[in-house]
Amino acid sequence: MSIVPRPEFPEHAVVREVGLRDGLQSIATIVSTARKIDWLRDAHAAGLREIEVGSFVPARLLPQLADTAAVLAFAKTLPGLRASVLVPNLRGAHGALEAGADLLILPLSASHAHSLANLRKTPDEVVAEMGRIRAARDASGAKTILEGGVGTAFGCTLQGEVKPAEVLRLMQALLDAGADRVSLADTVGYANPRAVRGLFEQALRIAGDRFWCGHFHDTRGLALANAYAALELGVARFDASLAGIGGCPHAPGASGNAATEDLVFMLQSMGIATGIDLPELLALRARVADWLAGEPLHGTLWRAGLPKTLAAAVAA
């Protein structure tokens, strides 16, 4: 099958900051609630309007994210911010609905091996959980958007290959079970731009406007190339974390998520509006890097600085 990318790019794109959840989750240094609130305030001031603020999981499993309710409560005071939280199951979803999250993400791993190891559920059991979460959301009257995030969509460190047909079957099943939106994640950095083109094109056919977000890890340096391949198909929402925090437990020191600042730079240098002020974002990165001294940080733009030619675009 030949897929021809679109000749035109989106005019606007959304970068969702996931450093406060996906990033901090794999970092040993405990960041205080006060600093998370500083981070949120400054990210919002820099123009970010979608932020994943934490995870409703038992505090004993992820002490780093035990203050998610407090962080979310602050996020709700920031005008125009869509605050997302991750939930592993119905119990977490109840927490997210009660706390008034604007969006909750239920992760599903398309790799059966990874799903059992990580969530202790098969992928289809996670689909069933989405059905229960949908019922709970509808019964509660909450406006929380339900996102089903299909991870290990390009392969898995435990299982190796993950078949695209299985990824797409599970995405369809999540929609059928009541997800409002679905996303695809290259959890372990196995994707390449050709594979992104192939899988995302089919995912967009299945989900249409309900396709939400591309989540690319930079474990092997391809996060931005992969994001570009999705962008060419019209995908205009991406996850990223400041300084690329996120890591990969199987490869100590390896890159984690796409670095927010580098992704925003790519988009803006292409003339795609993000609403984000890059100098402010780089200033925030410097503060966060200070808080996380000793942790592996990533990204390139912070060192090289903005090119002269972007000055006009940044000011616009």
Add this chain to the structure above:
Amino acid sequence: MSIVPRPEFPEHAVVREVGLRDGLQSIATIVSTARKIDWLRDAHAAGLREIEVGSFVPARLLPQLADTAAVLAFAKTLPGLRASVLVPNLRGAHGALEAGADLLILPLSASHAHSLANLRKTPDEVVAEMGRIRAARDASGAKTILEGGVGTAFGCTLQGEVKPAEVLRLMQALLDAGADRVSLADTVGYANPRAVRGLFEQALRIAGDRFWCGHFHDTRGLALANAYAALELGVARFDASLAGIGGCPHAPGASGNAATEDLVFMLQSMGIATGIDLPELLALRARVADWLAGEPLHGTLWRAGLPKTLAAAVAA
């Protein structure tokens, strides 16, 4: 103008290793001729068939490359290897022709400010030099291919904007003056994939089969995304340096060239044959990193390792 990338990718691509020239040129540690020969031998054994081995410039300007003739003489003993050298002018070209280089690259900076600062010539004076080099090559009977490399093709740290029309005019002028091949280089990491798509599409129209190579620096993290954008247009030859050495004199510590190992990984994971054995290349990277201890090195694959899913492709 809307440019539609090709639906199909090239089946094969060539990665030209430039670490021995563009890489070492900006590194303080002097690498001995014996180690350069080890590097060449092992790069050839790993499957690389195009290598830029040095530069015919006065030794007092670049002592790191003073042994280019000796390194080139060894390169010529490696079967099937196309050995390139850089020359700044006719005098250097005489050296390259006498030494029997398979290809010589004359760099031209499309930024007038950069050209004057770096080469002490206007771009059009460099075009005229290509005419003299062509005459010398033809008179000598040498089979050396003449490549005109148009640098700062996406902007310049001194001048800021470089107009695409000027880049294309100079590319055409190099061909008219007798260059066999022309290339485009993002010398300072100002390119983005949309700009690559736009400029390379026009360059391919002008140069056709005489378009040779894309040279992308990773100063701001976009080298692989930019290479992918060129690949989509049918470009199938790229410069890269092992461990991304090359640097940017204006941004200490910033990334330099695309890292050979990451670029080869991207191509091979896309099913594009490069003839290169990635585990052997990573082993060579480890040795070179040892020689360059203390210098800023880059790239991501070396830390994360190959994904399970690439095992079959690597073995093939």
